[in-house]
Amino acid sequence: MYRYDEFDSRLVAERIEQFSDQVARRLDGRLTEDQFKPLRLMNGVYLQLHAYMLRVAIPYGELNAARLRALADIARRYDKGYGHFTTRTNIQFNWPALVDVPHILKDLARVEMHAIQTSGNCIRNVTTDALAGIAADEVEDPRPWCELIRQWSTFHPEFTFLPRKFKIAVIGAPKDRAAMRTHDIGLEIVRDDTGALGFRLFVGGGQGRLPHIASELKSFIPAEELFAWLTATLRVYNRHGRRDNIHKARIKILVASLGLDAFRAEVEEAFAALPKAPLAVPEAEVERIKAYFAPRPYAAAPPRFAAFDRALMTDPAFARWTRNNLRPHKQPGYAAVVISLKPVGGVPGDATAEQMDRVADLAERFSFDQVRVTYEQNLLLPHVAMDDLPELHAALGRAGLAEANAGLAADIISCPGLDYCSLANARSIPVAQALSERLSDPVFQDAVGEVRINISGCINACGHHHVGHIGILGVDKQGEEFYQITLGGSPDETASIGQIVGKGLPGEAVAPAIERVLKAYLARRDAGERFIDTLRRLGADPFKEAIYEAA
Amino acid sequence: MKILTANRLADGAVVWLALGGRWSTEFEDAVRLDPEPAAAALAQAEAQPGRFVAPYLIEADAAGVERRERLRESIRADGPTAGHSLENV
Structure with a gap:
């Protein structure tokens, strides 16, 4: 789990102060909507059909109980008692009043959250595999790299006014569980022949009007050169991406119009011109951040799973749920649990404040205080002991959250x-x-x-x-x-x-x-x-x- | 005929220009305006950035909003057709 350092806390506090003043000036008429709109969009505030919408960043989908309870509290106090989890692993509140947004942002900051990088033409909240640190096929946990990218990209002065929004996803396994190839930049952690850690660098993915699957720009970049390559790629995009036509402004259009090889040549030229030392990934910092994501203090697996096996034999609903909603965990004796937010006839991705509170309780009790948001608009408890599953399943059922359809047709x-x-x-x-x-x-x-x-x-x-x-x-x-x-x-x-x-x-x-x-x-x-x-x-x-x- | 609508600045609520220059949160109260007074009313709303966001005119007749914008405007007027925001949920 990420945590704020002194820079994060100060940046977020300063931004709230700044934006609160901008909201006040908008409300008393000193700022027009034309002046205010780009400012609110730098703070996650949209105007939708019925009301404002606030999109809150959930860094690479990771939450703990305190953060999820804070979201529940916001849903209850400032919205209509629910929130909507998005395909960017963020959460949206559909009904906040503009006058309340500064208070909401202060509440979020108390639990190290904000709404920065959830809108506007900047590098957006980075996403990853919901099974990061869990999946057996993983080369390395991608979350420390997501965290480094979060820190690097937050208020990056060169990349705050890009031609268009910019999405980065990082995966740590050959199996892509994060739709990485639909992102402006995709990174897959790999090792080269010598065993050195690095990334496959993909570029130019995107959905929208002209969809593109990302192309492999580099088959291997050494890990320590990550920010130099990201900088070079974004610099080429920032310089040559189209600003005259919003429909042609994404990097996918630039890559397609230049051709991958010509685009690569531009990036390589930009890379060669960069001073490497200031952009080198500092090893001590990587180690410090990796410690945030260290394996949990797992218990040793028992010789047999008595409670799990009993429930499997006696409870068909439990058995079906385990077949569909469990994901293998590399730690013996544990599983990851998908909490489906797709009840029959429900709104995909919606969760009520009460449901968020219940999931927070269950995360504390059964999953080392960790919850994740998946891009499929579900939640995930990453580390649940096998013998806790029957109790967890019953508790989820009481909260209306035991739908056994993860990955199936109704998981829409x-x-x-x-x-x-x-x-x-x-x-x-x-x-x-x-x-x-x-x-x-x-x-x-x-x-x-x-x-x-x-x-x-x-x-x-x-x-x-x-x-x-x-x-x-x-x-x-x-x-x-x-x-x-x-x-x-x-x-x-x-x-x-x-x-x-x-x-x-x-x-x-x-x-x-x-x-x-x-x-x-x-x-x-x-x-x-x-x-x-x-x-x-x-x-x-x-x-x-x-x-x-x-x- | 036209109807003037906007979002209220402070909370984003959808409002319509009603009789006597009043603004209402109920679509039923919306007045139909001829093109000239409609343009004047729009200009007046635009001149009050401290009250309204994104004012605009909707094509309408006595029966209601013209077909092209009907669905969008009916959702703006009545709220989402599905989900947790429904009154009875």
Whole structure:
């Protein structure tokens, strides 16, 4: 878990003071909205359809009980009793009053949180694998590197006014569980032939209007050169990225228009010109930060898991939940637990203040005071002892948080859509709800297995529809909502952009069409094939037919 | 005909220009304006940055908001159609 040093505390306190004064001047009319808007956007404050929205940064998705309780408290006192976890592993509050924002920011600062780098054309809150430090396939825990990038990027003077927002993800394993290839810069921790630590550097990923999967810019950069390479890459982007057209301003457009090789040559030239010493990653600092993320004081695994085995035999709901919501932990005797925020008919990613408080309690009791936010809009308890799982499952059930659908069809990613967002063209939440209800049969969900269904209410793609195995994009046709279906997207190390299958469907036709697609898969799959495997083997045609069958 | 709407500065609440220059948080109170007084009312709202954010005009007739903007404006007027913000949740 990160902690603030004296620089963080002072920077955040100074920023709150500064922004509080800006809010006061806006409220008394001394600042116009045109003057204030760029200032509020540097502090996570948006204006949405109904109200202001405050997006709070959750550094690489890591929370502890105190931080989660502070978020619950904000939800209760300043919002309508809930918050919305996002695909950037942040949390959004949909209803804060502008006059309250300075108080909220002070409350956040008390638990070492803020809303900086959650909006505006800066380097945004860095994201990572929710199984960081847990997964057995990991080369090294990516979180210390995320923390170094957080410290380096916060208020970076050169990169505060980029052509457009800039997202960085870091993973520590060859398996990509963070949609790393959809980021402006993606980093994968690797070792070279000599065993030296470094990164594969990816660049130019992004979703939105012109989606791109990131390309490998460098197959290996030594770890100590990380900031020199990041600086060189961002410097080239800052200099050559387009500022004349917001739709062409992301680094993906620059990489595509220059070509990867020409872009690489520019970055290498910028790298060569940089003084290396000031940008070298200081080893002592790395070690200090790594200590924040040291393995927890795990208990030795018992010879057998008595409580776990008993519950597995006697409680089918528990057994199903363990099959779907547990993730292997490299520490014997422990598992990571996905807390699904996708109840049947619910709003993907929403959690009430009471639920946040309960999860905070459970994190303290069962998971060394740690909780994570996943980009799939769920929560995760990273370190739970096997024999604690039955009690945890029962407690989650009492809080309405024991939905056993992690990674399954009803584990839908969805943006807030037109119910909240001023950019949206169509609603997302009602479509997600209808789909979740349609697919609620656990037997059907378990039969279908792993599939990623993602919904966005506009082409900006906050709901990651481009990289959903099944993507759903809301569009507006003369004031009517329609939904385009895409097939074949993938967010992982085999990343791909989904292809539009044909004309859009009205909202009520989406859930039945998706169900037919999943049934077509069940009818055609070979043994051991996931949905995406069958789709890749057969192509989209049989599934297209299923979509338009009834139309 | 046009309707003038904005968000209230202090809390972001959606407001509409009502009869007698009053601003209301209820869409039902919104007055229909001819183009010329609508433009004047918009200019007046824009001249009060200490009260309003992002004022704009909506095309409307006696029956309601014109088709293209109807869904967006009905969600602004009635709140989200789903989720935790619904009154009965």
